[in-house]
Amino acid sequence: MGELLGVAVLGAGHMGADHIRRLDRVVSGARVVAVADPDAARAEEAVADVEGVSVHTAAEAALDAPGVDAVLIASPGPAHEEALLAAFARGLPVLCEKPMVPDPAGALRVVEAEARLGRRLAQIGFMRRYDAEYLGLKALLEDGRLGRPLMLHCTHRNVSSPPGFTSAMLIDSSVSHEIDAARWLLGQELTAVTVLRPRPSSGAPQGLVDPQFVVFETAGGVLVDVEVFVNCGFGYQVRCEAVCEAGSARIGDDRGPLVTARGSAGTQVPRDYLVRFADAYDREVQAWVDATRRGRVTGPTAWDGYAASVAAEAGVRALGNGTDGTGGTRVAVDLAPRPALYG
Known part of the structure; x- marks a missing residue:
């Protein structure tokens, strides 16, 4: 535990740059030793205040840089499969941002590759x-005090969607968080999904199906509904309410400081996921660093990443299956057999 963990960060965009800052200034026990991004200028900017970092335009060059003990993947989703397999080939522990791999076939290849190793190397973000x-x-x-869960009601709202954001990305990028949260909170796999389409918001870009109402079924008979609205305009909000046989519990009610001024009172609504979940990212990366330095891999598994990709892909198919253009078709979530590595 004496040596700092040398981390290669793949991707220097919005998420990658924030992780570089986190590893350098917030997390203990690690340092950034290499960064890779196709945009060399962006990578240089991200590490401008960090000493001793080598900058590369190719991911594999960063993995082979001197002093690299582990990898944090924050590049776009389509690049994840190649990066994960390259890390596995080098025996490097990995923290990979979600989606692990956007398409289920690629995600399954990652699961199978790690299973062949016979040990876990990947933690999914x-x-x-x-x-x-x-x-x-x-x-x-x-702890059972609320009784058996019956329903989860989820809300996922963003101020605005970035350029190029598609209707499918509301599910495979945004709702993918609710997919994993539901599986984790309930301890159940998702078995089917239905997507309903309210009329599009006038604040959404032309052609974007926003908002959407997504309903998942679980193996234990729980219903999970997700309102996803990525151009709400007023703030970043994530909420979840569990309704159980003997009570309910809700999180995400924006209970920050109540400010009274100039004849009004209110609380501040976060504008960005990096603000709302700043502490969670800090805890996540610190836990990964601590476990890796002890030779362990904890947290969400590659199987969790694969299961989320399958459920999201089923949701995208449900979104596009409505013959009248309003969605509403139920699509099954079919998972491959779970390798023994993942219990």
């Missing part, structure tokens, strides 16, 4: 598992 409110809700559901 579903950071809500490290959020204090989500951890509290998980504890409530596990």
Whole structure:
């Protein structure tokens, strides 16, 4: 535990740059030793205040840089499979941002590759598992005081969607967090999904199906509904309410400081996921660093990443299956057999 963990960060965009800052200034026990991004200028900017970092345009060059002990993947989703397999080939522990791999076939290849190794190397970045409110809700559901869960009501709202954001990405990028959170909170796999389409918001870009209403079924008979609205305009909001046989519990009610001024009172609504889940990201990366330095891999598994990709892909198919253009078709979530490595 004496040596700092040397980390190669793949991707220097919004998420990657924030992780570089986190590893350099917040997390203990690690340092950034290499960064890779196709945009060399962006990579240089991200490490401008970090000493001793080599900058590369190719991911594999960063993995082979001197001093690399582990990898944090924060590049776009389509690049994850190649990066994960390259890390596995080098025996490097990995923290991979979600989606692990966007398409289920690629995600399954990653699962199978890790299973062939016979040991875990990958932790997938579903950071809500490290959020204090989500951890509290998980504890409530596990201690049984609320009785058996019957429903989860979820809300996922963003101020605005970035350029190029598609209707499918509302599910495979945004709702993927709710997919993992539901599986984790309930301890059940998702078995089917239906997507309903309210009329599009006038604040959404032309052609974007926003908002959407997504309903998942679980193997234990729980219903999980998700309102996803990525151009709400007023703030970033993530909420979850568990309705159980003997009570309910809700998280995400924006209970920050109540400010009274100039004849009005209110609380501040976060504008960005990096603000709302800052503590969760810090806890997640610190837990990964601590475990890796001890030779362990904890947290969400490659199987969790694969299961989320399958459920999201089923949701995208449900979104496009409505013959009248309003969705409403139920699509099954079919998972491959789970390798023994993942219990």
